[in-house]
Amino acid sequence: MDRIRIVGGNTLSGTIPVSGAKNAALPLMIASMLTSETLxxxxxxxxxxxxxxxxxLGNHGVDHSVNGRREGQDTHYGRxxxxxxxxxxxxxxxxxxxSKMRASFWVIGPLLARMGEARVSLPGGCAIGTRPVDIFIDGLNALGADIEIESGYAVARTRKGLTGNRYVFPKVSVGAxxxxxxAAALARGDTVLENAAREPEIVNLAECLNAMGARISGAGTSTIQIEGVTSLGGATHTVLPDRIETGTYAMAVAMTGGDVTLEGARADLLESALEVLxxxxxxxxxxxxxxxxxxxxxxxAPVDxxxxxxxxxxxxxxxxxxxxxxxxxxRSTIRETIFENRFMHVQELARLGARISLNGQTAIVExxxxxxxxxxMATxxxxxxxxxxxxxxxxxETVVNRVYHLDRGFERLEAKLQACGAEIERLSS
Structure with a gap:
């Protein structure tokens, strides 16, 4: 199992190219199931x-091909x-x-919309909370699906296809x-989603679906209107830059000192985090x-x-x-309101000498x-x-073990940091 070795103390200077957002790419890829044409x-x-x-997706019959790199194109640019x-x-x-990746549960929406049925295993992913799928099931029920849990699977059917409806999310859920x-893009009639997630990745998906022929408005606000259409076509769409990667490297510079340009990053995607920094x-x-x-x-300076x-x-x-x-x-105070088990890194930071105490969903950092x-150990x-x-x-020297977690969401992390002066390398077992 690979590890990452770091010798600390170097400032960072130079340019880090920001990759396409994982949290945008995954739903966009799943959206390809909504059409028989090429996305x-x-x-x-x-x-x-x-x-x-x-x-x-290949298991469901989705073929894929990767285009070659354009002449003169930087190898850091996404595929x-x-x-x-x-x-x-x-x-x-x-x-x-x-079970290996929670977001794969999302195929239930396109399968129901296009095929009228789906049998999808309940999800896995990072162990950072229960993250139940109740909201997904409740919302799809509102669109006319019949869903039962059988032997660890969500078994969903529609008798006459999905039908538009008004649905109010009981809590904000990006995945749902x-x-x-x-699902509503191919439902009969109009759908209104209230208390919807407002994340940039939601907007990115809506823009892609509209390019495919959907009729969606309001994405990026808490109320999304969808006028169902009978079919969607192909399109070409660009994955937006990763705001989490942007914030991560910005915090690395803040930690070490230095001067780094995050190439391709968009400040409008994470204004609150940049203001905190x-x-x-x-x-x-x-x-x-x-x-x-x-x-x-x-x-x-400490910030709560x-x-x-x-x-x-x-x-x-x-x-x-x-x-x-x-x-x-x-002293700073960090309160986690989204996931209930997202402080598993505290004990590992303590191994480096950090002083952190926990009180429920609040961490106090001295x-x-x-x-x-x-x-x-990465958790x-x-x-x-x-x-x-x-x-x-x-x-x-710091050695981070179990870095397969990193490979799920950060592209070429060691190479990007090395290019800016960090002493960091991957050790293969």
Whole structure:
């Protein structure tokens, strides 16, 4: 099993290209099941989760081909992949595939919309909370689906196809918003989704579906209107830049000091996180080409945060920010409101010398003068990169074990940090 070795103490300087967003690419790939024509996606990141989902879609009959790199195109730029579901050959998504990645459960929406039936294993993924699928099932029921749980599978059918309806999400859910938006695109009549997720990835999916012939308005607000159509066609669409990767590298610069341009990043996708970083003493400058992040080596100011759905501070940046706060000059409070088990990185940060106490869903971080390298263990995708951030500033050597979590969501992380002066390498077992 691979490990990452870091020798801390170097500042970061240079340019880091920001990859396409995993959280946008996955629902876009699943949307290819809604049409028999080709959906071409540009800027698809090279990630383990993307490869896993390609395999899952292939099980349903979705063919894919990867375009070659254009002449003169930087190798950091994401791939162009063509997806074509000319016919759906299997409406079952088996446990052995779905259990490895939660987002693969989302195929239930397109399968129901196009085929009128689906048998999808209940999901797996990171162990950061229960994340039940009740909202997905309740929403699809509102569109006319009959769904029962049988032997660990959601078995769904529609007698006469899906029918538009008004549905109010009992809590904001990005995944359920993705699924209901895809399902409603091919439902008869109009659908109104209220208390919908507002994340940029929702907007990106809506733009793609509209390019395919859907009629969706209001994406990015809490109320989304969908006028159902009888069929969707092919399209070409670009995956938006990864705001979580952007925030992660910005926090790495804030932790170590230095001056880095995050090429291709968009400040409008994570304004709340960038505002928080500025309060720590980090200089953030939006550019035409991306975002410049600079810290001159002065102390890191403590800042209190609370995770919230977009446009609030993202839960997917909570662990990284906690890593940053371990070196702050004072006490900070971090409250997690989205997932109930998302503090598993605390005990690993403590191995580096961090001082963190927990009270329910609140972490109190007492900044320390220095961290010291140690052997640590990644527990989930975002927790693992918080250990990298801490290791970049720790004295001596830090070794992060179980980095397959990192490969699920960060493309070429070691190479990108090496190019900016970090002493970091992958060790293969």
């Amino acid at each position: 071409t996606l540009d800027n698809v990141p090279r990630l383990a989760d993307v490869e896993q989902l390609i395999g899952i 162009t992949i063509n997806f074509r579901a000319e016919s759906i050959v299997d409406t079952t998504a088996p446990y052995e595939l779905v 918003t993705h699924v209901l938006m895809m 500025e309060r720590t003493g980090t200089e953030i400058t939006p550019l035409n080409s991306g975002i410049r992040v600079r810290r001159n080596g002065g102390g890191i 945060i609370e995770t919230q759905p977009f446009p609030g501070f993202p839960t997917d940046l909570q662990a990284q920010f906690m890593g940053l706060m371990t070196r702050a000059k004072g 900044g320390v003068e220095k961290l010291k390298g140690a052997q640590v 989930d995708l975002r927790a693992s990169v918080s250990l990298v951030i801490a290791g970049l500033a720790a004295e001596g």
